[in-house]
Amino acid sequence: MLWLVKTRFRVLIRDRANLFWSFIFPLCLGTFFFLGFGNLLDNTHFEQINLYIASDYTDEQFVKVMEEIKIDDDTFLFKVNQDFSKDALEQYLTANAITGYLFVENNSIYYRINENGMTQTVTKSVLDQYIQTRNVILEVASTNPEKIESIQQSLSNNKNYLETIRSKRQTSTNAMYIYFYALIAMTCTYGCFWGIKLVNDTQANQSNLASRISIAPTHRLKIIISYSIASFLLHFAGCLITFFYLNFGLGVNFGDNIPMIVLVIFVGSLCGIAFGAILSSLIKIKGSQKEGIISMITLALNALAGLMFPDLKYLISKYLPVLGYINPSALITDALHSLHYYEGLGHFYFYISLLSVLTVVFIACAYFFMRGSRYDSV
Amino acid sequence: MIVKLSHVTKTYKKGVKALDDLSYEVREGEIFGLLGPNGSGKTTSINCLLGLLKFEAGTIEIFDQPMSPDRYDIKTQIGVVPQNVAVFNELTVEENIDYFCGLYIKDKDLRKQYVEEAIEFVAIGDYRKVRPYKLSGGLQRRLNIACGIAHKPRLIIFDEPTVGVDPQSRNKILEGIKRLNQDGATIIYTSHYMEEVEQICDYIIIMDKGKVIAHGNKEALKNLIMLGETIEIQLEEPENEYLTPIRALPNVIDAFYKDHTLVVKSGKGATNIPSVLAFLNKRQIKFGTLYSSLPTLNDVFLELTGKGLRD
Numbered sequence: 001m002l003w004l005v006k007t008r009f010r011v012l013i014r015d016r017a018n019l020f021w022s023f024i025f026p027l028c029l030g031t032f033f034f035l036g037f038g039n040l041l042d043n044t045h046f047e048q049i050n051l052y053i054a055s056d057y058t059d060e061q062f063v064k065v066m067e068e069i070k071i072d073d074d075t076f077l078f079k080v081n082q083d084f085s086k087d088a089l090e091q092y093l094t095a096n097a098i099t100g101y102l103f104v105e106n107n108s109i110y111y112r113i114n115e116n117g118m119t120q121t122v123t124k125s126v127l128d129q130y131i132q133t134r135n136v137i138l139e140v141a142s143t144n145p146e147k148i149e150s151i152q153q154s155l156s157n158n159k160n161y162l163e164t165i166r167s168k169r170q171t172s173t174n175a176m177y178i179y180f181y182a183l184i185a186m187t188c189t190y191g192c193f194w195g196i197k198l199v200n201d202t203q204a205n206q207s208n209l210a211s212r213i214s215i216a217p218t219h220r221l222k223i224i225i226s227y228s229i230a231s232f233l234l235h236f237a238g239c240l241i242t243f244f245y246l247n248f249g250l251g252v253n254f255g256d257n258i259p260m261i262v263l264v265i266f267v268g269s270l271c272g273i274a275f276g277a278i279l280s281s282l283i284k285i286k287g288s289q290k291e292g293i294i295s296m297i298t299l300a301l302n303a304l305a306g307l308m309f310p311d312l313k314y315l316i317s318k319y320l321p322v323l324g325y326i327n328p329s330a331l332i333t334d335a336l337h338s339l340h341y342y343e344g345l346g347h348f349y350f351y352i353s354l355l356s357v358l359t360v361v362f363i364a365c366a367y368f369f370m371r372g373s374r375y376d377s378v
Numbered sequence: 379m380i381v382k383l384s385h386v387t388k389t390y391k392k393g394v395k396a397l398d399d400l401s402y403e404v405r406e407g408e409i410f411g412l413l414g415p416n417g418s419g420k421t422t423s424i425n426c427l428l429g430l431l432k433f434e435a436g437t438i439e440i441f442d443q444p445m446s447p448d449r450y451d452i453k454t455q456i457g458v459v460p461q462n463v464a465v466f467n468e469l470t471v472e473e474n475i476d477y478f479c480g481l482y483i484k485d486k487d488l489r490k491q492y493v494e495e496a497i498e499f500v501a502i503g504d505y506r507k508v509r510p511y512k513l514s515g516g517l518q519r520r521l522n523i524a525c526g527i528a529h530k531p532r533l534i535i536f537d538e539p540t541v542g543v544d545p546q547s548r549n550k551i552l553e554g555i556k557r558l559n560q561d562g563a564t565i566i567y568t569s570h571y572m573e574e575v576e577q578i579c580d581y582i583i584i585m586d587k588g589k590v591i592a593h594g595n596k597e598a599l600k601n602l603i604m605l606g607e608t609i610e611i612q613l614e615e616p617e618n619e620y621l622t623p624i625r626a627l628p629n630v631i632d633a634f635y636k637d638h639t640l641v642v643k644s645g646k647g648a649t650n651i652p653s654v655l656a657f658l659n660k661r662q663i664k665f666g667t668l669y670s671s672l673p674t675l676n677d678v679f680l681e682l683t684g685k686g687l688r689d
Contacts, residue, residue, distance in 0.1 A: 003480060007469075007473075007477055007480070010468070010469065010473070011466050011468045011469060012468075014468035014469075015468055204430050207464075208460055208461075208462045208463075208464035209464045209465070209466065211425075211430060211460065211464065212458065212460055212464040212478070212525070212526075213481070214430060214447075215428045215429070215430065215453060215456070215458055216453065216478070216481035216482060217450035217451070217453035217454040217481070217482060218450075218481045219450070220447075373429070373447035373448070374429060374430065374431060374432045374447055375430060375431060375432065376390065376391055376431075376432055377390055377391070377431070378425055378430050378431060
């Protein structure tokens with residue numbers, strides 16, 4: 001048995017085409033992803049908001065308040081710019097060069113924007129609070145001037161009733177991570193190519209080589225198991241290399257639960273090989289056409305798991321969640337995502353359980369298709 | 379009896395009957411030839427024999443034991459050289475032979491010895507570290523043979539081993555098969571090349587449409603037919619009017635032109651050539667070269683089926 005595994009390993013390690021898909025292509029794609037949007041992954045960095053105020057607005061107190069708002073000890077919320085006239089700012093806004101600007105008309109402050117966004121929401125929220133507070137003070141000053149001092153006291157004692165607790169985990173909701181989870185899922189499911197080779201070399205109705213092996217006096221199950229072990233070891237190694245390269249080489253943060261990530265990759269690799277073996281047994285075409293069809297199916301599954309468009313994954317989970325539960329790529333992606341995003345392991349256990357069940361079903365089906373030793377035609 | 383097929387019937391899914399109540403027996407120590415055109419059922423019968431194909435009816439015994447896919451004790455004693463080269467392109471020549479030998483021989487030292495002997499047998503030692511895809515067609519065929527015989531089987535099946543092989547390599551392969559037989563192996567040799575089968579086989583069955591249409595040694599097969607001699611004479615001016623009187627000559631079966639050559643098919647007899655020459659002289663017909671040939675297995679097949687082996 002060990003001799004069979006070793007020899008098979010020697011065969012597989014020299015199979016350049018499959019090595020490319022398992023080892024080289026994921027690394028290239030990972031590097032490409034990282035170069036393309038790696039800088040978008042770090043969403044802990046806060047970018048100061050440029051607050052444009054028309055130059056004819058001369059309320060120094062307002063400008064001073066805006067300039068002094070801080071989000072923490074060192075960082076100011078706004079970078080106030082009062083260099084341009086209202087007309088100039090309007091032109092910039094039309095050209096989408098700025099997200100919005102402030103101007104004053106009839107003693108009222110207006111915030112003019114083109115579209116909604118995070119910057120506009122934050123700015124509007126601050127302005128609302130400022131105007132509301134200013135109006136309260138002006139109202140009290142005109143009606144009950146003796147109470148102005150207590151009002152100011154009350155405003156200065158303004159306290160938060162909700163405390164923000166930052167998680168110990170360095171979690172992120174950044175959608176860009178989906179690309180990297182999906183990349184790991186893709187690498188796992190590319191085990192289908194090893195599955196194709198497994199079937200091609202053991203099923204007498206698939207190749208002359210398999211016919212020759214089938215007539216040898218070595219037990220069929222022994223051949224299939226030893227070939228599967230060699231395929232799995234090699235493919236699992238390829239997936240781990242991809243993960244370690246992304247995590248430690250490129251610095252993509254997958255969270256700190258490495259053993260569970262390795263578990264996902266372990267099950268995912270098995271699933272990929274078994275999936276390829278099933279498809280290869282079902283698709284009776286010989287040669288590269290079969291590989292083409294199976295790679296298209298795998299690519300489609302990976303696309304649905306968010307490899308090309310993360311939004312597609314969210315749409316499927318919203319409108320067709322069942323599809324996500326039977327798509328191995330989606331389950332691998334979700335398992336990795338849940339490890340990174342959630343504090344507890346509940347979600348992770350759900351996805352890894354589904355993936356494990358799917359893998360067992362795939363292996364059982366693959367065995368069912370491959371167990372036959374006599375064929376209708378060879 | 380080494381192999382015994384009894385009334386085996388195999389029909390493919392599309393309704394094509396590949397074997398139609400096929401029976402034959404192979405005796406120990408002989409080179410048994412399965413001759414027939416492409417699609418006659420030779421390879422199908424071999425695949426049934428090896429337990430690869432399902433079949434509807436009949437029984438197969440090898441070494442007097444019923445054959446089935448899990449009869450590993452029987453499989454251990456069989457070697458197969460398939461029609462197409464079936465080796466791992468990822469392994470070297472030596473590794474391939476070692477691998478296929480290893481599926482039969484567990485003892486490492488014995489395997490090593492057998493691998494060396496197989497390499498020597500097919501004279502491929504200079505290429506032992508080369509990958510198969512880098513070898514010429516002839517060398518690939520030799521490797522294919524080495525992988526099938528390295529474990530020294532009692533029964534060796536050669537399924538059209540010379541297809542696409544140059545004449546020199548073909549002769550080497552045929553010589554090798556004879557040597558294996560002399561060393562004690564029983565050989566089943568399938569081919570649609572009647573010359574090869576005539577050259578090496580002790581006993582021949584001729585197959586067509588999944589049936590045995592004739593069997594025996596080559597002399598016995600040739601005695602089955604009326605044709606005794608084919609005479610070919612090159613004429614300067616072939617005329618159709620000559621054909622009818624030639625056909626009327628004693629012992630002549632048929633006469634026709636092949637380009638400028640008059641072909642006369644005659645029955646068995648010693649006076650065929652003199653009677654044809656007498657006719658030509660009498661009519662003062664000018665002729666050039668003259669050939670006479672004895673019937674071949676192709677003639678046997680032609681007469682029995684009405685078509686040539688390579689049609």
